[in-house]
Amino acid sequence: xxAIVRRLPGLPPLLACLALLLAWQAFAHWAARGGVPDAxxxxxxxxLILGDRDSLGAIAESLRRMATGxxxxxxxxxxxxxxxxxxxxxxxxxxxxxxxAYPVPKAALMPLIMLWLGVGDASKxxxxxxxxxxxxxxxxxxxxxxxxxxxxxxxxxMGMGPVGRLTRVVLPAVLPEILVGCRTGIVLALITxxxxxxxxxxxxxxxxxxxxxxxxxxxxVYAMILIVSALGIALDMLFEVLRARLTxxxxxxxxxxxxxx
Amino acid sequence: xxATLTPPASAAPSGSTAPMIAIADLSKTFRRxxxxxxxxxxxxxxxxxxxxxxxxxxxxxxxxxxxxYMVGGFVEPSSGTIAVGGRPxxxxxxDRGPVFQEFALFPWKTVxxxxxxxxxxxxxxxxxxxxxxxxxxxxxxxxxxxxxxPKELSGGMKQRVAIARTLAxxxxxxxxxxxxxxxxxxxxxxxxxxxxxxxERDRKTVLFVTHAxxxxxxxxxxxxxxxxxxxxxxxxxxxxxxxxxRREELLLDPRYQRLVIDLEAMIEDxxxxxxx
Ligand SMILES: Nc1ncnc2c1ncn2[C@@H]1O[C@H](COP(=O)(O)OP(=O)(O)O)[C@@H](O)[C@H]1O
Ligand SMILES: [Mg+2]
Numbered sequence: 186x187x188a189i190v191r192r193l194p195g196l197p198p199l200l201a202c203l204a205l206l207l208a209w210q211a212f213a214h215w216a217a218r219g220g221v222p223d224a225x226x227x228x229x230x231x232x233l234i235l236g237d238r239d240s241l242g243a244i245a246e247s248l249r250r251m252a253t254g255x256x257x258x259x260x261x262x263x264x265x266x267x268x269x270x271x272x273x274x275x276x277x278x279x280x281x282x283x284x285x286a287y288p289v290p291k292a293a294l295m296p297l298i299m300l301w302l303g304v305g306d307a308s309k310x311x312x313x314x315x316x317x318x319x320x321x322x323x324x325x326x327x328x329x330x331x332x333x334x335x336x337x338x339x340x341x342x343m344g345m346g347p348v349g350r351l352t353r354v355v356l357p358a359v360l361p362e363i364l365v366g367c368r369t370g371i372v373l374a375l376i377t378x379x380x381x382x383x384x385x386x387x388x389x390x391x392x393x394x395x396x397x398x399x400x401x402x403x404x405x406v407y408a409m410i411l412i413v414s415a416l417g418i419a420l421d422m423l424f425e426v427l428r429a430r431l432t433x434x435x436x437x438x439x440x441x442x443x444x445x446x
Numbered sequence: 447x448x449a450t451l452t453p454p455a456s457a458a459p460s461g462s463t464a465p466m467i468a469i470a471d472l473s474k475t476f477r478r479x480x481x482x483x484x485x486x487x488x489x490x491x492x493x494x495x496x497x498x499x500x501x502x503x504x505x506x507x508x509x510x511x512x513x514x515y516m517v518g519g520f521v522e523p524s525s526g527t528i529a530v531g532g533r534p535x536x537x538x539x540x541d542r543g544p545v546f547q548e549f550a551l552f553p554w555k556t557v558x559x560x561x562x563x564x565x566x567x568x569x570x571x572x573x574x575x576x577x578x579x580x581x582x583x584x585x586x587x588x589x590x591x592x593x594x595x596p597k598e599l600s601g602g603m604k605q606r607v608a609i610a611r612t613l614a615x616x617x618x619x620x621x622x623x624x625x626x627x628x629x630x631x632x633x634x635x636x637x638x639x640x641x642x643x644x645x646e647r648d649r650k651t652v653l654f655v656t657h658a659x660x661x662x663x664x665x666x667x668x669x670x671x672x673x674x675x676x677x678x679x680x681x682x683x684x685x686x687x688x689x690x691x692r693r694e695e696l697l698l699d700p701r702y703q704r705l706v707i708d709l710e711a712m713i714e715d716x717x718x719x720x721x722x
Contacts, residue, residue, distance in 0.1 A: 335550035338520050341538040343564040343615055357554045434554045434595040 222404045230408035240393055244412070247389035250306065251378045254313030255370065262318045263363055266325025267355055276326075283322065291316040291373075292380035299385055309381040309389075316377035317370040324366030328359035361435040364428045371424055375417050464532055465493035466619065466651045467517060472526030474512050486512050488676035489526070496618075497649040501662035502670045505713055509677025510655040511623050517653060518544050518621050530619065540568065543617030547624040549604040551596040557583060557607050558592040564615030582610040587640065602633035609641070619651045626661070638664060639693060646690050659709045663702060664691065671712050680712060 213223035382391025397405035474487040487509040515521040519538040565575035586606040
């Protein structure tokens, strides 16, 4: 069995998916009531959505917004987190704000944000940025706080100044931790993307999903859930490839469950 | 006790050029968590001369690391002065190269990248820095490992890299804080021999912290013995053993044995609460 798995690493996940679809099919059959389309008719719905120019455009629009929000969050949060982790003053000022902001469901702020920024791109972008920022800040700060002090001392002895130490010692040293935050950030980006489009219906994947729900087109709803999930899985796998390339030098961070090898 | 002991004050060996490291009346107080204070080092006075190998020997917690960190400029003294090369210490600098028990390598850099780092930092071009780094890597016996990352190395190899990384930027003084403390006995002896070999070639000034008596005697010109609570210098013991030293010969030398026995007796904590 292990030998087969080693030769075909894709086999177990494939089997798991098949089993899930079968269970779904069985459940729909057994429940046999409205609102639970069976697996087969949902899968049949997929080419209809993915073949439709408008739907594809809407999904692309969502992804573009998500990527933009993620990028903005990354650029702001990493420096912020690193400074919070290294400077006692910055930590004293920002830690309380962070503690308050952390547990707030960001999508719940959407209606408020819409009051200021309207129902357009800006509101949704801001919600995504907020959702992605906090885990990245958290992990950047925790990583920077836990850095081996003597590594920084070694750099100081070589004559490196404070800015150099932050960008050329702290940043690379904390990169594995930052990427742990980014991985959580990707999931949160996906969630905030969909929920923001649910609240501010205009376009995007969330709009397709929730409009279909309003019109009781349950096959479309379930097919969209499948598509969004597949997107999430694909993004996560892509990210793992990137992470392995960037931080192959590091010990595996304990927070990331290593895939069986 | 033995006739080899001298009182702390008469620290300087033969010749009286200005000391490379001059420590005078140096104290360090730490603030305790409960608001109180803790006197870690109490009025330390020590001169180290150019090219001298001086060990600081004492039980754990007597302030050896703190003393070394203050010479390195990483920790500020509470009172007293430290001068290096005649100038007061205000912070770290490339004239004093630290080597830590924790290695503290840059894990995202290869062996070559680590050793070349200080040279690049000093403004050398990549190819020049790497050429010099390769020579040093060979000198510490790691030829062939240039492209390895620290996580792929054993503890002994990591410390060799750390020593090469520090030697690379040419500090006049090496500050070594129990550099072999985390290594197994066999590796420790090998690295002691290699360090002595390196030192006998270019005679840098070395301040070497250890709690191992045999290590201190084997390597040093003088051994500074410290006592605990508060950290004080108990005695400064010259090691008049010929160089170059070979471990096999030294172990059989009665003078070496005498020194080890005397020093071991000195670092043992005195029995507490005995009536005077
Ligand atoms: N940053 C610090 N804050 C508070 N106390 C410290 C700090 N560093 C060292 N100490 C205390 O100072 C004393 C000497 O520590 P250290 O220099 O590490 O001793 P050694 O290296 O000889 O084991 C110890 O009691 C230790 O607890
Ligand atoms: Mg120590």
